[in-house]
Amino acid sequence: MILEMNHIQKSFNDLSVLKDITFGVDKGDVVSIIGPSGSGKSTLLRCATFLETINSGEILYEGTVAASTPQGQDKAVYAQKAEIRRMKGLFGLVFQQFNLFPHFDVMKNIMDAPLTVQKRDKAEVEEEAIALIRKMGLEGREHYYPCQLSGGQQQRVAIARALAGKPDILFFDEPTSALDPELTGEVLKVIRELAEEKMTMVIVTHEMPFAKAVSDRVIFMDGGVIVEQGSPDIVLGNPTQERTRQFLQNYSR
Amino acid sequence: MSLRTMILKMSEGLGRTCAIFFLTLIISLPIGIVVALLRMSKNRIISNVFRFIISVLRGTPLMLQLLAVTYGPYYLFGFSVSRNKLIPVVIAFAINYASYFAEIYRGGIESMPVGQYEAAEALGYTKAQTFIRIIMPQVFKRILPSITNEIVTLVKDTSIAFTVSYQEMFTIGKQIANSQTSFTPFVVAGVFYFIFNAVVDFGMGKVEKKLDYYR
Ligand SMILES: Nc1ncnc2c1ncn2[C@@H]1O[C@H](COP(=O)(O)OP(=O)(O)OP(=O)(O)O)[C@@H](O)[C@H]1O
């Protein structure tokens, strides 16, 4: 298992947002998370990527404990800072709003973290960055700044930046929601290609046909719990839970 | 005294004027960052202490602060900061300007979108790396116009050094004006400041252009 999240609880002040969430991601899995607004999808990804701290539960990356709740206690304890930093190298995160570094050009956006964080060899990183740029269909844009790119191009740079750290798992939080409809296709195409290469991915999305086409597993969340999970054909095509059915019905309308 | 002589005599003070100007900037620009960070500290005591210091330094005249630094130690402890008046002058100016710059930095840092921090955090940057590589370069661009304003003000504020008789350009001009009962030295001083600030504007314009390459 690349990622295991067990009995995750997360609340903001008094608002309980994640209530006993348990799920795992195997190597090569593509997992889509769907659900209504406010159901806790982003919060779940943010907990998995250490942008939020969980209140209780357990997070493991590749069998190593990142956070756990000792028996008899009700508060999660995180691993040492250095260990958490090492684990950050295991995943990449793609944001809805891209969050590229505007003062860096495309190359630097991709190369800066491998160089400054992972302290890798420059020539090697540069070679990989060029390969990633080609893969993302961004040839010729190497020295453009984010403000000179379309939203779709910016998101592809963000994906390249996330891939440059050679992650074992990629998280996407609504990667196409900030894009004009005509630009979503180019980003979804890139993600689909990654799925074909057996990249492990967890994708929060509202693009149902895409989720259906690309996922091995779909998780439906509502009110901070996983209501249903399973193959896309079942969860999206013939759900066992009434709440899932209602959500999909409202959605297609 | 001829106009030519006046200009020559006052020019002799320009070196000291420039000394105040550049030393103040070199010291207060970096210290301002540190003060801004302390002001934004999560530790309530530290942040409140610096909030108070900044508000005192911004809320009282630079002239008073200059007098306090130059003569305060003598009245309090019976010794002077230094024979060379440049030192107390620069200390007073640097402290005063650091507090203005600190507030400008703070505004700039707080205006940064949280997504920049989160992207850096997810990529594994340390807090220091995030601040130095990601946040500060963007903050500089955002606050440049406010910094330029302060620098222009600093050029004019150097004249305040006359209160402690530090022999910079304006002080010399004022002495000439007194001895010759003439207003001309003040006009000369005005022209000097105007030219100085024209250069500042030109230089800062160049810097702004240089940072124009993104958003
Ligand atoms: N930092 C925060 N402080 C307080 N409440 C928060 C915070 N972040 C999220 N919430 C709340 O947690 C709940 C779940 O939010 P979350 O963003 O995870 O939902 P979501 O499923 O991603 O929704 P959407 O589809 O709109 O993105 C919401 O009620 C939200 O208001």
Ligand SMILES: [Mg+2]
């Ligand atoms: Mg969300």
